[in-house]
Structure formats: structure tokens, C-alpha cells
Amino acid sequence: MLPSTTDWRQPSRLDAQAKRDFVSLDPLLQASPAIQIHAVAAMAAFALGLSQFALIKGTTRHRIAGWTWVALMVVVSVTAFFIHEIRLWGPWSPIHLLAIFTLAMLPMAVLHARRHRVPDHKRAMVSIFLGALIIAGVFTFLPGRIMHAIVFGS
Numbered sequence: 001m002l003p004s005t006t007d008w009r010q011p012s013r014l015d016a017q018a019k020r021d022f023v024s025l026d027p028l029l030q031a032s033p034a035i036q037i038h039a040v041a042a043m044a045a046f047a048l049g050l051s052q053f054a055l056i057k058g059t060t061r062h063r064i065a066g067w068t069w070v071a072l073m074v075v076v077s078v079t080a081f082f083i084h085e086i087r088l089w090g091p092w093s094p095i096h097l098l099a100i101f102t103l104a105m106l107p108m109a110v111l112h113a114r115r116h117r118v119p120d121h122k123r124a125m126v127s128i129f130l131g132a133l134i135i136a137g138v139f140t141f142l143p144g145r146i147m148h149a150i151v152f153g154s
Helices: 015-020 033-054 060-080 094-115 118-139 146-152
Strands: none
Touching: 033 060, 033 118, 033 146, 060 094, 060 118, 094 146
16 A cells, blocks of 8 residues: 555546546536437537638539538537427427427528529528537537536536
């Protein structure tokens, strides 16, 4: 045994505090598969969406990134229906209304692009990005939510 007053096998309070100060993916890794898929798709869609704002519009690269973003947003929206952490109306919450909005707006936004209605396409895509990723994303950082636990500790 080590000549110490503390048991070296037990983490000290300082170690526990240091662990809380760092970002930990443990809350996400312990969540349901629907939440894990939802979170990864949302983070990828957020990063890709930001890059879309910087890309030259109308290019093949923009179109490929756009279709990838649409697919990610479909995954984000569909997986939202399997998440029932906030229950305002039975198993549903305002977030589920946002998922319905996203699933309805995505085909309209793509249709606007295909018909070369660029201002309408831009307005729809920016609205989806702001509503489904920014506004909904802010709520994931409220205390008691998984993203809050990841970033700020539990």
C-alpha cells in the first residue's frame, strides 16, 4: 500500500471537479440510438450548412453539399419523432412541430431551386437552417438537456 492518507484507487474531489470542467460525450453515448443519430446528423447539418453559406452558389459542389444537407435534415427531422424528452402534448412538444415544418419546407426549397427561383430557395433554406438548427439547437443547451451536460457537465 502507498504511504498516503488517501486511497490512490479512489478519485479525489479535485479529479472529479477537473472531469466536470471538460467536455464529455458520455451523456450522448449513454442516450438512446435515436438521440445519438439525431445529434450527429444535426451537428453535421450545422457544419455543412455554414459551409453552404460560403460556397459559390449554383456549382456542382453547392448542389452536392445541398443534397447532402437535405438528407441530413430529413434524418434530423425523422429522428425527432422518436425523441420524447419534453412532453407538452402527450409525447409531443413544439420541437416536433418544427420537425413537421422542416419536412414540409425541404421539398418546397428544393423545388424553388429546380425552378430557378433563387430568392425563394434562399429564403426557405435560411429559414430551415435558422429554425431547425439554430433556434432548436439553442434549446438543447438548456439545463437538464443532453447537450448542456456534454458542454457544461451534469
